[in-house]
Amino acid sequence: MQRFVYVQTFGCQMNAYDTERILQVLEPLSYTPTDDPAQADLILLNSCTVRDRAEQKLMSYLGTFAPLKQHNPDLLIGVGGCVAQQEGEALLKKAKYLDLVFGPDNIPSLPALIDRVRSEGQRLSETVLHKKKDGYEFVAGKPLEDGKPVANVTVMKGCNKNCAFCIVPQVRGRELSKPADDVVAEVTRFVESGVREILLLGQNVNSYGHDRSDGVLFPQLLDRVAAVPGLDRLRFTTSHPWDCTDELIDRFATLEPLCEYFHLPVQSGSDRVLERMRRGYTAAEYIERADRIRAVVPGIYFSTDIIVGFPGETEADFEETLSLIDRVKYDFLFGFTYSPRPGTKAAQYEDDVPEPEKARRLQVVFELADRQRRARLATLQDQVVEVLVEGPSRASTALKPQMMGRTRTNVIVNFPVGSMALGQLRWVGQMAQVKVTRVSPHSVTGEVVQIEETTRPRPFLAGLGVSTAA
Ligand code: SF4
Incomplete structure (x- = not known):
């Protein structure tokens, strides 16, 4: 009997990966994904704790699905992800219409849990964090689901760091690395199906392999992945400065597919704040890492994360953050105002920077980052850049059709096309x-001066309605 599942994913790429795992374990139960919650027999929300008041927002969103149960008494509603891991059974008490709560590590048990809920009429919560490698099952991502020549490959889960503001170690557990052979096999499958760019994912990919005994750490994993025949571009995220070794940085000089783009979150430029955040490095040590990366890869594009208004952050601390941004010079910056996450160390601190002041500091950071980004992008004016074409641009309209792609340095490049005819869609990949x-x-934005003629397999074009037959 065919059933339909509606999955709503919140948060980061790890949650997107977990949604793939959810859909894969449900496949043998004949669940087909649907975009229409009213059609679904199973509604799952894959929750995220990163946003402020994540639980309240989840509950109010969840409430919008409750009336569907009146029309479909067989409908089951479940919550997975980080809020589920953190709240567990408490969520069942708060929402009477909720049938199921499961943590990220309990996705493999989902079919059995659903079966028990249906057959025994019980409401269930399972949020056991697996601490051993054997207890966690990685799955391979589905190739080219979104029709792009780029794909994500998750290489590890969890985090062994203990940043004071972050809930990840509690809700995702200790680091577990996917075996290198599995990573390489997954990348190979992607490339054979037409993917040209791979993004390796993990909470802190730099510490990949330390939980294993096969001697493959992150630099060696990069060696193996970069050697997959046909892979043009390789990226990774996220990195922790503490684990950003010379051995890793040197790979940028030797591995051709490794793109000239590095995301290295700093969070603050004040040593005092960094210590309270328990980040494990000083501003000077971070700058030394950034300088070393730039020495190995001149012209690399650099990005970071900044939190302003962390408890105890003074104006002088904030000025130090601005100095660091000014010194390092970022091409992209992701900035946030601090808000406490229940269960974290920082939630015990007094949240003493007033909200308007946090907003002001964030605005100042964004203005500085904007100036840096604009100055860097301005150097591209009239330059010819190489772009991997990903598909129609978001700004594309019937009157002004546009395609988009990225440079190796992760700059988005839009370019107009005569019409969104199949001929142009063939450019994808x-x-x-x-x-x-x-x-x-x-x-x-630019104009195409040359497009590659390739005979590479691009089966994903079928998803765009384009035949690649000669
Ligand atoms: S390294 Fe990243 S994921 Fe790990 S605790 Fe720190 S902020 Fe969270």
Whole structure:
């Protein structure tokens, strides 16, 4: 009997990966994904704790599905992800219409849990964190689901760091690395199906392999993945400065597919705040890492995360953050105002920076980052850049059709096409040489001067309605 499952994913790429795991374990139960909750027999929310008041927001969102149960008494509603891991059974008490709560490590048990809920009429919560490698099952991602020539490959889960503001270690557990052979096999499958760019994912990929005994740490994993024939581009995220070794940085000089883009979260430029955040490095040590990366890869694009208004952050601390941003110079910056996450060390601190002041500091950070980004993007004016074409641009309209892609340095490049005809859609997955004609605050626009002729397999074009038959 065919059933339908509606999964709503919140949060980061790890949650997106978990949604893939959910859909894969449900496949043998004949669950087909649907975009329409009213059609579903099973509604699952894959929750995230990163946002402020995550639980309240989840509960109010969840409430919108409750009336569907009146029309479909067989409908089951479940919550997975980080809020589920943190709250467990408490969620069942708060929402009477909720049938099921499961943590990220309990996704493999989902079919059995659903079966028990249906057959025994019980409401269940399972949020056991697996601490041993054997207790956790990685799954391979589905190739090219979204029709792009880029794919994510999760290489590890969990985090052994203990940052005071972060809930990840509590809700995702200790680090577990996917065996290198499995990572390479997954990348190979992707590349054979037409993918040209791979993003390796984990909470702190730099510490990959320390929980294993096969001697493959992150630099060696990069060696193996970069050697997959046909892989053009390789990226990774996220990195912790503490684990960003010379051995890793040196790979940028030797591994051709490794793209000239590095995301290295700093969070603050004040040693006092960094210590309270328990980040494990000083501002000077971070700057030394950034300088070393730039020495090995001149011209690399650099990005970071900043939190402003952390408990106890003074104006002088904030000025030090601005100095660090000014010194390192970022091409992209992701900024946040601090808000406490229940269960974290920082939640015990007094949240003493007033909200308007946090907002002001964030605004100042964004203005500085904007100036840096604009200055860097301006250097691309009239340059010819190589772009891996990903598909129609978000700004594309019937009157002004546009395609988009990225440079190796992760800059978004849009370029107009005569019409969104099948001929242009064939460009998806090709390398285009694009001359930049206009620089916008967050991207650039240009004209194609050359498009690669390739005979590479691009079966995903079928998903766009394009035949690749000769
Ligand atoms: S390294 Fe990242 S994921 Fe790990 S605790 Fe710190 S902020 Fe959280």
